[in-house]
Amino acid sequence: MSSDRGTMTYTLLSDEELFALVRDREDEQAYRTLYRRYDKRLYSYCLRAMGNPDDAQDVFQTISLTVFDKRRSFVDGSFAAWLFTITRNMCLKALRSRKHKVEFNEEFIAPEEESTHSQDFLLKRALHTAIAELPEEFREALELRYFDDLSYDDIALTLSITVSLAKVRVFRAKKLITQKLSPILDELK
Amino acid sequence: MTNDELLAGFLDRSLNEDQLIEFEARKQAQPAFAQEVNEMLTVENLLVESAPVASVPVDYLSSVEHAVAAKVAAGSASGGILSTLASNVWTWITGAAIIAAGSYFVVSNYGDGSKTQNALPRVAQRAAPRVQPDLKPGVAKDALPNSLVNGNRNTPQNGSGSVPLNRTPISMQSHNDPSHPITQNARDVGMHTVNADGALDGLLKDLDKCRAARDHVQCSHIALTIGKKYSKQNAFTQAEQYLNLALTEAQAARLVEFEIEANGELAVVAQNDGRINDARQLYQKAATLGISNGIQTDKWSKALEALDK
Numbered sequence: 001m002s003s004d005r006g007t008m009t010y011t012l013l014s015d016e017e018l019f020a021l022v023r024d025r026e027d028e029q030a031y032r033t034l035y036r037r038y039d040k041r042l043y044s045y046c047l048r049a050m051g052n053p054d055d056a057q058d059v060f061q062t063i064s065l066t067v068f069d070k071r072r073s074f075v076d077g078s079f080a081a082w083l084f085t086i087t088r089n090m091c092l093k094a095l096r097s098r099k100h101k102v103e104f105n106e107e108f109i110a111p112e113e114e115s116t117h118s119q120d121f122l123l124k125r126a127l128h129t130a131i132a133e134l135p136e137e138f139r140e141a142l143e144l145r146y147f148d149d150l151s152y153d154d155i156a157l158t159l160s161i162t163v164s165l166a167k168v169r170v171f172r173a174k175k176l177i178t179q180k181l182s183p184i185l186d187e188l189k
Numbered sequence: 190m191t192n193d194e195l196l197a198g199f200l201d202r203s204l205n206e207d208q209l210i211e212f213e214a215r216k217q218a219q220p221a222f223a224q225e226v227n228e229m230l231t232v233e234n235l236l237v238e239s240a241p242v243a244s245v246p247v248d249y250l251s252s253v254e255h256a257v258a259a260k261v262a263a264g265s266a267s268g269g270i271l272s273t274l275a276s277n278v279w280t281w282i283t284g285a286a287i288i289a290a291g292s293y294f295v296v297s298n299y300g301d302g303s304k305t306q307n308a309l310p311r312v313a314q315r316a317a318p319r320v321q322p323d324l325k326p327g328v329a330k331d332a333l334p335n336s337l338v339n340g341n342r343n344t345p346q347n348g349s350g351s352v353p354l355n356r357t358p359i360s361m362q363s364h365n366d367p368s369h370p371i372t373q374n375a376r377d378v379g380m381h382t383v384n385a386d387g388a389l390d391g392l393l394k395d396l397d398k399c400r401a402a403r404d405h406v407q408c409s410h411i412a413l414t415i416g417k418k419y420s421k422q423n424a425f426t427q428a429e430q431y432l433n434l435a436l437t438e439a440q441a442a443r444l445v446e447f448e449i450e451a452n453g454e455l456a457v458v459a460q461n462d463g464r465i466n467d468a469r470q471l472y473q474k475a476a477t478l479g480i481s482n483g484i485q486t487d488k489w490s491k492a493l494e495a496l497d498k
Contacts, residue, residue, distance in 0.1 A: 040250070053244075061253050061256075064253050065260070124239045127235050167201065171196075174236070181228070185228055185231060
């Protein structure tokens, strides 16, 4: 399908335009372009949610296939929000069925940081601990904003809440983290 | 506006000029607020810099990409024709008329049925998958569903009809039926709680659905997942059963990545089951398939090396 598109620069197309090509014309090249935009972010999300690479890979693969199978259900709006809604639902479903407890996993910290007990490292470690201790709804909104790089509009759609509530949750999360880190920040001054 | 509202607006860069002036004024007037702003900015920077770094399995992501892209391509090949046909009612009417006319022609010209019978094997041959499942040592042929053994899920065997994979996990099924061939093997490996993973039921249901829909890509993926699960539980017979299904489906869908994965996982099962020669052959098969298709199979090559050592 992609050959008839000649020299079309897929990378210049928006997510929604690419997905429309996938949905309406089963355009393989459009799919590959879109996949590469999101694969690492989506995998990281799955890894955070599932807590181990094996489960993350299982869910990631299921999501990848489901997104194509459900392509007709995406009509308009934000592709990122639609994608993360599917991802979130799949992860929740997998977690429910596996009765898995979500915990912050130290595997996410970059290996080079693990061996460096610098102030910066300690601060980041404290930050991740504080994030893990946040109430679920605050943590989820914060992670979507800072780790998955979603806009407030997309966070709102993904979590089925209003944009203002999404903003409030992210702000409250940051405020709670700041309160927890305040003593450390004082010490480091 | 409250301090929090001003601070939230400042961090989101959504304050207008008047609000920014108000924000600066409060910072000057309230040292505690100024400190809070500084701390929040530090946390903000930390959050931006500290996104968890996950080690991304690049090869794996690439294999999923190829698998789904193959599905997209397959969809474009079949979907185009089907949607064109489905969108035209007259096509259906014309088709029905052609079938009726064809039937009349067959009945009137080959009334004894001998030539009609001769035509059937060709149709059956086309419908059959290109590749028969490769039965591995240790997997009793009668332990596999008929559809797997025959390579054709719709072809009745011995008049018994097709045997779909049961929704009930095989472990439970075999406990209920002591004569079931899998029961013996299940007992041999000490399986008592294989269905502890509730996700298995859902996967088996999904597998039924995709088999009904003849979705080879999805079937291969799901069968592979189920096979791996059983493998982790040391339920070797079941693991091999589903991994063989994954292999067959992957071959039908021409998904080399899944084919490699299925062979590799079958090797793992054989190794864990103490069948070292089988394991060696299967690892070799996975690695060779990878090399001949330009796909990285370090995982299986290394496993083979480790086995030889």
